[in-house]
Amino acid sequence: MKRLALLFAIFLCGITSGIAQEGNSYNGSLTFGIRAGYNLSNVASFIPHNESSENRSAANFGVIANIKINDNVVLRPGIYYSMKGENFPDHSEWNTSLNYLETPSLVVLQKNLTEKIGLELQAGFYFAYGVSSCYKTEVGSNLASDGKFYPVYEKVYPFKENKFKRFDWGVNLGCGINFHNFYFGAAYEVGLYSFDRPNNFNHCFMINIGYNF
Numbered sequence: 456m457k458r459l460a461l462l463f464a465i466f467l468c469g470i471t472s473g474i475a476q477e478g479n480s481y482n483g484s485l486t487f488g489i490r491a492g493y494n495l496s497n498v499a500s501f502i503p504h505n506e507s508s509e510n511r512s513a514a515n516f517g518v519i520a521n522i523k524i525n526d527n528v529v530l531r532p533g534i535y536y537s538m539k540g541e542n543f544p545d546h547s548e549w550n551t552s553l554n555y556l557e558t559p560s561l562v563v564l565q566k567n568l569t570e571k572i573g574l575e576l577q578a579g580f581y582f583a584y585g586v587s588s589c590y591k592t593e594v595g596s597n598l599a600s601d602g603k604f605y606p607v608y609e610k611v612y613p614f615k616e617n618k619f620k621r622f623d624w625g626v627n628l629g630c631g632i633n634f635h636n637f638y639f640g641a642a643y644e645v646g647l648y649s650f651d652r653p654n655n656f657n658h659c660f661m662i663n664i665g666y667n668f
Contacts, residue, residue, distance in 0.1 A: 484523040488638065491516040492663030496539040498551070499646075499656045511550070513538030515661060517557075529563040531577065539657050540588075548608050551590040553619070553650075553657065555583035559627050573633040578626075581644055585621035588614040613651075620650045623657055631663075638665040 494513045517535030524530060535557045543549040561579035568574060591608040613619035629642025640663050646656035 486521045486523075486667060488519045488521065488665050488667040489517075490519060490533070490535070490638070490663045490665035492661055494538055494659055494661055496541065496553075496657065496659040498539075498541045498553070499654060499658060508541040508543050511538075511540040511542050511552070513540070513552075515557075515663070519559075519665075521563075521667065527565055529565060529575075531561040531563050531579075532558065533561075534558050536586075537583065537659070537661075539659050548591040552588060553585060553614075554587045555585050555623060557581050557583040561627060565633075571635055575631045575633065575640075577629045577631065577640075577642065581625055581627045583623040585614040585619065585623065585650075588612060588619060618651075620648075622648065623650055624648050625657065629661070633667070636667045638663070638667060640665075 492515050494515050495510045496513065497508060497510045515535050515537040517533055517537075519531055519533035522530040522532075536554070537557045538552065538554045540551040540553040542551075559579060559581040561577045563575050563577045565573055565575045590611055590613070592611050596604040596606050611618065614621050623646055625644055625646040625648065627642055627644050629640055631638055631640025642661045642663070644657070644659045644661065646658065649655050650657070
């Protein structure tokens with residue numbers, strides 16, 4: 456994974472420097488935008504109880520900055536609140552929420568189709584810190600009035616209880632459309648850091664709308 460991350464970083468630097476040389480000189484203009492959208496996330500190889508999981512539907516929202524390098528290249532840092540995790544169709548009590556403060560650092564390649572419409576491709580890294588998390592675990596059973604035993608669950612907070620590592624980072628790849636000041640885009644994040652045990656990584660598909668000021 457470390458070798459993959461290094462190669463990806465070199466690739467991004469090569470793209471940026473090449474286009475910067477071909478385009479205009481450094482512009483340096485700075486603008487800001489707001490974003491909100493939909494997350495469809497999962498966790499690769501996450502347990503509990505070795506049950507297969509499904510995607511968790513959640514949300515993300517945040518602010519971004521656009522640092523214009525030239526007519527074709529923008530650097531885009533930002534900060535988001537991003538809700539991730541996974542669901543278990545046969546055991547909803549195990550549904551896991553993993554919520555992060557996330558800072559993507561992206562290189563964005565832009566191409567204007569018309570005066571009002573532009574396309575863009577983005578690539579870069581995200582770094583995240585876990586702020587809240589929760590799932591339930593079975594701790595026993597109770598005898599009900601119908602004579603049957605039913606399981607008793609208790610909430611587990613894996614970030615707070617140091618069961619999961621709070622830090623996460625990975626790759627972000629996406630595309631978008633700008634229309635006037637409005638933005639619509641999609642991206643996919645692949646976690647490169649195992650927050651629990653080997654091979655447990657966050658994966659997240661994101662759809663966002665936004666406004667650029």
